[in-house]
Amino acid sequence: MTEPEVATGQLIVRASGAAAARAAILGDRRADTDGIQLLLRCTIPRAVAEDGAKLGFAGCVLHVVPVGEHDAEAPGRRGVVMLTVPATELSLSFTELRPLMFRPVDVEAPLRALVSSAIAHVLAAGPALDPHGLAHHLRGLAELVLRSVLWAELDRADALATRRREAVRYMRGHLTDPALGADQVAEALYISRRRLYQLFDDGQGISERIKGLRVERAKTLLADPAKAGRGIAEIAKDCGFTSAAHFSRTFRKAVGKTPREFRERALAR
DSSP: OOSOOOOTTEEEEEEESHHHHHHHHHTOOOOTTOEEEEEEEEEEETTSOTTOEEEEETTEEEEEEEOSOOOTTSSEEEEEEEEEEEGGGSSSOHHHHGGGBTSOEEOOHHHHHHHHHHHHHHHHHGGGSOHHHHHHHHHHHHHHHHHHHHHHHHHHHHHHHHHHHHHHHHHHHTTTOTTOOHHHHHHHHTSOHHHHHHHOOSSOOHHHHHHHHHHHHHHHHHTOGGGTTSOHHHHHHHTTOSOHHHHHHHHHHHHSSOHHHHHHHHHHO
16 A cells, blocks of 8 residues: 555545446446445554555455554554455445545544554454454444444534525525625624635635625516516615615626616516
8 A cells, every 4th residue: 555645533435446436436336346445544553564464355455554653652553544345245335425435534533443443453363363254344344434434424514504504594684784794694603704615615705605695686676576666776775785886787797687677578578
C-alpha cells in the first residue's frame, strides 16, 4: 500500500477494481469479482513492522501500515488500516454506499477505538486463526464500520438540510427588509457567517440567493390578478428592492423581461 491519503480520524471508502469503480459511479450492484476498500487512519499495535502486516483469505484482505515516527513508550502507534472485502458479501449496495464513496468521512473516536482493538486482536492471533473464520470476521467488521459511519453521515446530512431550510425560511420571511444579508441570517440562526456559507455548497452566495428569492416573490405578485392594481414601485418595495429602477434591472437580468412585460403576459393568459 502506498502512502495513505487519508487523514487522522477519517475513513475513505473506495471501490477495488475498474468494474467496481464503474458500479459505484453508476449505482450498479453487479461487481461480483471486485471489492470495497475501507481506509481508516487510527491507532495500531506498536509491534507492527515498518513494512506493515497483511492477512487475508477468500477475497478479504487486512493490510496494516505504520505512519510516522515510532514512540516506544506509547501503547500504540499511528497507522492506516486498509480492509478489502468482496462487494457481493456486503448487505449494502453501491447505491446505498454512495454518500461515503471516494471522499474523506470523519469517524467518531469510539468507533475508531473499536476498530483498533479488533485489529490488534486479529494481528495478535495471526496464524492461529481459521482462514474461513477470519474472512467472516473481516466482512463483519467492514459491515459494522460502513453501517455505523453511513448512519452518522446521513444523520449529519439531514441536520444540514434542516439548517438550510431554516435559513431559506428566514430569508423568505424577511425579504421586505432591504438590509437583509448574510450577517443578519447568521445571527438569526445563531451560527457564524462562515458556517452559514458552508450550509450552501452550490457555489451561490447568500446575497445572490436572497436576490433570487426576491425575484421569485416578484414573479408571484406580478402574476396575481388580485395585485394588478399595484404599481411596479410597490411590488419592488414588497420584495425588498431599494428602488423601482434597481428592481427592473435585476428582474430583467434574471427573467429576460421587464416587470411590466412579465405582468402583461402573465395576466393575459
